[in-house]
Amino acid sequence: MSSPNRKPVPTMSTALKGAQIYFGPFLVTSQVLTSFYTPSPLPKLPHLPRTDRFPPPQVFHLTPLSFALVNLKPILPGHVLVSPRRRVPRVSDLTAAETSDLFATVQRVGRVVERVYGGSSLNIAIQDGPEAGQSVAHVHAHIIPRKRADLDHRGGTDAVYGMLDGEEGDLRRAFAEEKERGTKFPAVDNEARAPRSMEEMEAEAEMLAREMEKEGELR
Amino acid sequence: MSSPNRKPVPTMSTALKGAQIYFGPFLVTSQVLTSFYTPSPLPKLPHLPRTDRFPPPQVFHLTPLSFALVNLKPILPGHVLVSPRRRVPRVSDLTAAETSDLFATVQRVGRVVERVYGGSSLNIAIQDGPEAGQSVAHVHAHIIPRKRADLDHRGGTDAVYGMLDGEEGDLRRAFAEEKERGTKFPAVDNEARAPRSMEEMEAEAEMLAREMEKEGELR
Numbered sequence: 001m002s003s004p005n006r007k008p009v010p011t012m013s014t015a016l017k018g019a020q021i022y023f024g025p026f027l028v029t030s031q032v033l034t035s036f037y038t039p040s041p042l043p044k045l046p047h048l049p050r051t052d053r054f055p056p057p058q059v060f061h062l063t064p065l066s067f068a069l070v071n072l073k074p075i076l077p078g079h080v081l082v083s084p085r086r087r088v089p090r091v092s093d094l095t096a097a098e099t100s101d102l103f104a105t106v107q108r109v110g111r112v113v114e115r116v117y118g119g120s121s122l123n124i125a126i127q128d129g130p131e132a133g134q135s136v137a138h139v140h141a142h143i144i145p146r147k148r149a150d151l152d153h154r155g156g157t158d159a160v161y162g163m164l165d166g167e168e169g170d171l172r173r174a175f176a177e178e179k180e181r182g183t184k185f186p187a188v189d190n191e192a193r194a195p196r197s198m199e200e201m202e203a204e205a206e207m208l209a210r211e212m213e214k215e216g217e218l219r
Numbered sequence: 220m221s222s223p224n225r226k227p228v229p230t231m232s233t234a235l236k237g238a239q240i241y242f243g244p245f246l247v248t249s250q251v252l253t254s255f256y257t258p259s260p261l262p263k264l265p266h267l268p269r270t271d272r273f274p275p276p277q278v279f280h281l282t283p284l285s286f287a288l289v290n291l292k293p294i295l296p297g298h299v300l301v302s303p304r305r306r307v308p309r310v311s312d313l314t315a316a317e318t319s320d321l322f323a324t325v326q327r328v329g330r331v332v333e334r335v336y337g338g339s340s341l342n343i344a345i346q347d348g349p350e351a352g353q354s355v356a357h358v359h360a361h362i363i364p365r366k367r368a369d370l371d372h373r374g375g376t377d378a379v380y381g382m383l384d385g386e387e388g389d390l391r392r393a394f395a396e397e398k399e400r401g402t403k404f405p406a407v408d409n410e411a412r413a414p415r416s417m418e419e420m421e422a423e424a425e426m427l428a429r430e431m432e433k434e435g436e437l438r
Contacts, residue, residue, distance in 0.1 A: 125345075
């Protein structure tokens, strides 16, 4: 798996064990499970909605200062977010170490989602403050894999940004709905694109966690 | 000006002296002047267009691995670019040191343009590859200061992205026109927004260079 010459890369199975990560006010790791790979040790509690026991483990990668999470309503397949672990609203609030770690993570995660989702380019965008369209006051870089003509039906390459800033990209609303409704997501949105189920997000997070480990071993 | 405890920050007057910086195929520092602050030592050569002697010095900040330049056609006031000095097309091509230096520079330049242009937020965007809208194959982060309601006349906050990816944000075309025509820019474009004169860009670059030095001293 790893040679003694390789610098160990924090992986899901070790780094995420027991971690509680907040994206803004929203918990995006499990409160109960200690890792994605540990089967639940809890008895079944059918009177509780599933979210109360297992908040969706959206985080798929963790470094000393940053984390990456899958999206409730990705604009395109593989659209993920990278955030600093410290909950600060602006890029200028980040320390030098946090800035460096955040963008090293953006680079590594970008490489993986581009490969996994068969992209040939990436949009990387930070809405740094409310006047720039930021809806959750916690620094986050959007990473969106792109391929040729992938948004022709929506008006072309630049349609991604309108989607990012429009209702589809409203993370605060999406996360609030998720928190409030548990698994009962609204069936439709204005773009006729339903938010994903927690099972789907969890499966994607597990898959991307494995791919991140692979990337760590490859380099 | 500076205390002995402060780490010296590379400034325009020292770091840019004699530097020749390319943004993609386009020279964005002067071929002739050794710094922005040195009056031209050349005799007047009225038979040459001014661009042949003084390509527009658009670069206003230089670090060991990155540079920042003003825009020919800023989408909003203070819209600038930050690039690695090594001409590579993709973020994944950057070394760890280049990635760290680039985003430390994005953070510092963002802080300065937000302050100087009276913004309260920033859009930070990288079109990482042609399918993401990249028009010059040299990694560049757009930094755009934002204020409340600054694009209401264009359709709201998210209009910035359409502008970034549309004709207004076509850096290759803008730079090619600049190179080809010298000071004779087309009088209008589709957005009825004329490219700026070299004098205007140079004045902005000088002003921002001084502000970057000030920022270095402040921190």
